[in-house]
Each structure stands twice: as C-alpha cells, then as structure tokens.
Amino acid sequence: xxxxxxxxxxxxxxxxxxxxxxxxxxxxxxxxxxxxxxxxxxxxxxxxxxxxxxxxxxxxxxxxxxxxxxxxxxxxxxxxxxxxxxxxxxxxxxxxxxxxxxxxxxxxxxxxxxxxxxxxxxxxxxxxxxxxxxxxxxxxxxxxxxxxxxxxxxxxxxxxxxxxxxxxxxxxxxxxxxxxxxxxxxxxxxxxxxxxxxxxxxxxxxxxxxxxxxxxxxxxxxxxxxxxxxxxxxxxxxxxxxxxxxxxxxxxxxxxxxxxxxxxxxxxxxxxxxxxxxxxxxxxxxxxxxxxxxxxxxxxxxxxxxxxxxxxxxxxxxxxxxxxxxxxxxxxxx
Numbered sequence: 001x002x003x004x005x006x007x008x009x010x011x012x013x014x015x016x017x018x019x020x021x022x023x024x025x026x027x028x029x030x031x032x033x034x035x036x037x038x039x040x041x042x043x044x045x046x047x048x049x050x051x052x053x054x055x056x057x058x059x060x061x062x063x064x065x066x067x068x069x070x071x072x073x074x075x076x077x078x079x080x081x082x083x084x085x086x087x088x089x090x091x092x093x094x095x096x097x098x099x100x101x102x103x104x105x106x107x108x109x110x111x112x113x114x115x116x117x118x119x120x121x122x123x124x125x126x127x128x129x130x131x132x133x134x135x136x137x138x139x140x141x142x143x144x145x146x147x148x149x150x151x152x153x154x155x156x157x158x159x160x161x162x163x164x165x166x167x168x169x170x171x172x173x174x175x176x177x178x179x180x181x182x183x184x185x186x187x188x189x190x191x192x193x194x195x196x197x198x199x200x201x202x203x204x205x206x207x208x209x210x211x212x213x214x215x216x217x218x219x220x221x222x223x224x225x226x227x228x229x230x231x232x233x234x235x236x237x238x239x240x241x242x243x244x245x246x247x248x249x250x251x252x253x254x255x256x257x258x259x260x261x262x263x264x265x266x267x268x269x270x271x272x273x274x275x276x277x278x279x280x281x282x283x284x285x286x287x288x289x290x291x292x293x294x295x296x297x298x299x300x301x302x303x304x305x306x307x308x309x310x311x312x313x314x315x316x317x318x319x320x321x322x323x324x325x326x327x328x329x330x331x332x333x334x
Contacts, residue, residue, distance in 0.1 A: 002017075002120055003015060005055035007055040012310050023123050029069075029121065034141065036061035037316060037327075039253065057115035059119075060084065061143070061145040062084050063081065065080070082132065083282070085129070093106060102276050102277040133290060140289055147288065155281065159247075161187065163221070164221055164222050166190040169193060174191070176299075188209060190209050190222075191203055197322065223247070227249070230253045236259070251275040300323060300327055
C-alpha cells in the first residue's frame with residue numbers, strides 16, 4: 001500500500017509499504033477514507049520536535065472503515081465508519097485515572113508514537129476509535145479531530161453568552177473556534193489574521209467580524225480571546241487589549257517565550273488558559289459534523305491524493321494554499 005512516512009526532520013516520503021496484518025488483541029484495522037493535514041504535522045516535519053520513532057506514517061486527523069477487529073474488541077465491527085482519537089494515552093498514570101487523557105504523563109500522538117492515517121490502511125487500538133454516521137462525507141468526518149480541539153478551547157475559555165470574543169489566527173483551529181462561538185454565543189465574534197483572504201473566509205462562513213489586531217482600540221467589554229497563532233507577539237497584544245476580569249485561551253503551537261509582567265494578570269484579574277488537544281470533546285464534535293457540514297466544506301482548501309502530500313506540505317509551509325484545511329482523500333487517484 002502507499003503511505004506518507006516521516007523519516008527525519010524535513011524528510012517525508014511517499015512509499016510502498018506492507019499493509020497491516022491481522023490486528024492484535026484490542027486493535028482494529030482500518031481502510032482510511034480521508035485525512036487532514038494539521039499544523040502540528042507541518043511543525044513536526046520542520047522541527048522534528050515530536051519524532052519518537054522513524055520512519056512513521058504521519059497523520060492524526062482521519063476517518064476510516066473498519067476492515068478487521070482483534071480479539072476482545074466488542075464495541076466495533078467490520079464495516080463501521082469511524083474517526084480517530086489522536087491522543088495515544090497510557091490509561092495508567094494519575095492523569096489518565098482522573099479522566100484527563102490529554103495531559104497523560106506518557107502522552108503521545110497517533111502518527112508519531114504509532115502509525116497514522118496518511119496511508120491506504122492503518123491500525124489503532126479500538127479505544128481510540130469512535131463511530132460516525134456512515135452517510136457523512138469522509139472529508140467532513142476527517143475534520144472531527146480539529147473540531148474537538150476547537151471545542152475544547154471554546155469550553156476552556158467559557159465566555160458568557162453575551163460576551164464578545166476575539167479569535168487571533170484564522171487557521172483551522174481558529175476558524176473552527178470562530179464557527180463554534182458564532183453558533184453558541186449571543187455576543188459578537190471578532191477574528192484577526194495577517195492573511196486577509198483567510199480572515200475574510202472565516203468571517204463569511206461564521207458570521208464573525210474581521211478586525212485589525214494592531215489597530216483595534218481597547219474595548220471595556222472585550223474580556224475574552226483565543227490565540228490560535230502561537231505567536232508571543234500576538235499573545236502580548238491580546239493581553240494588552242483585554243479588559244479586566246477575563247481570560248486568554250492559548251491553543252496555538254508557540255515559538256519563543258512570552259515576556260510577561262505577572263502584575264498585569266493579578267491587577268486586571270486575567271486568566272491565562274492552556275488548551276492541549278481535547279478532553280471529552282471528540283464525541284460531541286462527531287455529533288456536530290452533520291449539522292456543520294455545509295460550513296466545514298467551505299473551509300476545505302483542496303482535496304489531494306497520498307502522492308501529493310509532500311508538495312502540499314511545501315505549499316502550506318509557504319502559505320500558498322487557499323482555504324483552511326487540506327484533505328487527503330484516499331479514493332482519489334494515487
């Protein structure tokens with residue numbers, strides 16, 4: 001079968017590799033139907049920060065069809081359509097025993113600690129798979145994981161229903177967060193991004209208002225924001241803009257360190273909220289897919305085949321791809 005494997009920093013190859021055999025006890029074999037390219041895939045490719053085994057089939061945002069189940073698997077059957085939980089948690093550490101799988105002491109991610117979804121077939125523990133409506137377009141199903149990440153950030157921020165919220169960064173997570181906020185909040189949703197076309201798309205799809213982060217005046221009613229950029233300069237700007245009594249949720253992958261005067265947080269009582277992957281949001285995200293499908297489809301920039309993944313990485317890194325999400329559709333020509 002064909003698969004995109006990360007061998008080392010900057011070394012992603014599309015190769016012919018053996019298909020998975022019969023699944024081990026507790027594991028499931030899948031025919032991958034669609035997968036999404038994530039910003040963290042690009043980060044790992046560029047920096048090697050999370051390379052723990054090599055080569056490894058990349059990709060942690062994907063949907064598939066069950067083709068075989070291992071011994072002891074009773075919750076899934078051949079033919080089930082499923083989405084993957086990207087978090088490979090141990091189930092034994094204090095965090096896991098408390099149900100906090102996203103902060104597992106030995107947490108790894110699918111596509112890094114085990115093979116992922118940039119392949120025609122893959123295998124995963126049954127505990128990391130969740131059924132979806134078989135009538136759902138696989139490209140939409142593959143967006144369940146980033147939707148869960150965005151939902152987790154929105155839940156962690158927990159703005160009052162009528163409060164305005166500013167989302168910095170209109171990539172997939174920021175765009176999905178803006179969409180969710182527009183659906184659940186009576187307050188205005190503001191979005192900012194250096195890429196004007198991307199910000200306009202998110203605003204058009206979600207009903208948000210595009211703002212210039214540098215020129216935005218202080219508003220005593222603006223107390224809540226999400227940073228989906230990972231830029232410490234943007235974080236500093238957001239903290240400068242927020243009125244007292246609010247929160248800034250951080251969901252972007254950061255580069256550099258934030259120079260912060262803690263008195264700013266103390267005196268204005270602003271909470272910095274870390275948002276790592278998702279907790280129990282995957283199931284509700286899957287349940288939302290059908291309703292959100294028209295909007296989610298508009299966020300798809302392009303659909304490609306496995307063989308086009310390395311070129312797509314380069315386009316995404318260069319900022320030369322339109323839209324928010326690139327989908328690898330497995331039934332496309334290889």
